[in-house]
Amino acid sequence: MIELYLFLGFMLVAAIIATEIKDLLAAVISLGAVGFSIAIIFIFVQAPDLAIVQIVVEILTVVVFVAVILRTTHLDETIGKKLAGSQILAAVLFAGFAVLFLIVSIRALQQIPAFGHATMKVASEYIRIGLSQTGGANLVADVILDFRALDTLGEATVLFTSVIGVVALMRKTGRKK
Amino acid sequence: MKGMSAIVKSITNITIGFIFLYGVYIILHGHLTPGGGFAGGVIIAGVFVLKVLAFGVDKSAEKKSSTIASIFESIGGLLFVGVALLGLIVMGTFFLNFLPKGEPFRLLSAGIIPLCNIAIGIKVGAGLFSIFLALAAVKYIMED
Numbered sequence: 001m002i003e004l005y006l007f008l009g010f011m012l013v014a015a016i017i018a019t020e021i022k023d024l025l026a027a028v029i030s031l032g033a034v035g036f037s038i039a040i041i042f043i044f045v046q047a048p049d050l051a052i053v054q055i056v057v058e059i060l061t062v063v064v065f066v067a068v069i070l071r072t073t074h075l076d077e078t079i080g081k082k083l084a085g086s087q088i089l090a091a092v093l094f095a096g097f098a099v100l101f102l103i104v105s106i107r108a109l110q111q112i113p114a115f116g117h118a119t120m121k122v123a124s125e126y127i128r129i130g131l132s133q134t135g136g137a138n139l140v141a142d143v144i145l146d147f148r149a150l151d152t153l154g155e156a157t158v159l160f161t162s163v164i165g166v167v168a169l170m171r172k173t174g175r176k177k
Numbered sequence: 178m179k180g181m182s183a184i185v186k187s188i189t190n191i192t193i194g195f196i197f198l199y200g201v202y203i204i205l206h207g208h209l210t211p212g213g214g215f216a217g218g219v220i221i222a223g224v225f226v227l228k229v230l231a232f233g234v235d236k237s238a239e240k241k242s243s244t245i246a247s248i249f250e251s252i253g254g255l256l257f258v259g260v261a262l263l264g265l266i267v268m269g270t271f272f273l274n275f276l277p278k279g280e281p282f283r284l285l286s287a288g289i290i291p292l293c294n295i296a297i298g299i300k301v302g303a304g305l306f307s308i309f310l311a312l313a314a315v316k317y318i319m320e321d
Binding site: 063134156 | 203207208209210211212213214215216219220222223226230243247250254257258261271272274278279280281282286287288289290293294297300301304305307308309311312313
């Protein structure tokens with residue numbers, strides 16, 4: 001349990017560095033540190049499926065970010081500038097809402113089961129009948145591609161839409177000078 | 178985009194086949210071991226990203242490969258929906274696992290799950306590679 005808190009603290013520090021540092025390359029590397037810490041946490045809580053996905057996605061995102069940043073610009077000019085009056089107002093409003101949200105979420109989080117003690121009403125049934133009903137030895141694959149295949153179709157649609165969005169934003173044909 | 182030095186190119190040539198093979202293994206064994214279509218697809222996308230970064234692409238090759246990537250992404254998506262629709266046609270339920278289940282822990286088991294994994298692997302690999310190509314071509318847009 002203590003190692004989870006260590007990695008959570010490390011992730012918090014890395015995330016704050018990623019938002020506050022001026023060099024974009026260093027920010028991307030801090031973001032990569034956050035992602036790999038999540039992968040290590042997944043290994044600690046015995047979720048190898050998620051850990052594999054997290055590691056490969058994190059490698060790919062860091063590589064893509066670095067490749068793009070090396071081709072464009074290195075410095076984030078907005079950090080360290082003096083805030084305008086409207087920005088200070090927005091920051092104060094945001095802080096107020098954040099405090100309100102924290103108070104509400106503490107009350108809500110007291111209602112859910114403790115960490116590592118899920119209620120498992122539906123999941124226990126999946127674990128019981130998973131192998132005999134689908135024949136797949138990897139229970140995660142059984143759930144995401146058999147019991148909950150419609151969710152996976154929605155997820156695939158989200159990925160498809162985001163690819164279309166990126167390609168449409170970055171295309172050259174039809175772009176005016 | 179320019180390529181990298183001769184060292185990077187030769188290391189890429191040696192490792193690229195093994196990485197691709199590992200991605201295919203992760204996809205095909207998705208119903209037996211941790212991993213699956215998404216993780217394997219990202220690894221396969223990583224193979225092509227490595228190739229592009231090490232050897233570089235010119236304008237025409239970039240256009241050609243993004244066309245091929247979008248064709249493969251559409252094929253993957255259609256394959257996934259097609260497997261789901263086959264269940265509807267054969268037995269009357271969307272996403273029904275209509276194929277024989279086979280013996281657990283064998284490569285050919287679990288009905289439609291390996292087919293879905295293959296479809297998702299093709300889709301994710303091609304999709305992420307086309308995102309990379311679109312973002313890496315940002316220099317061409319800014320130059321024109």
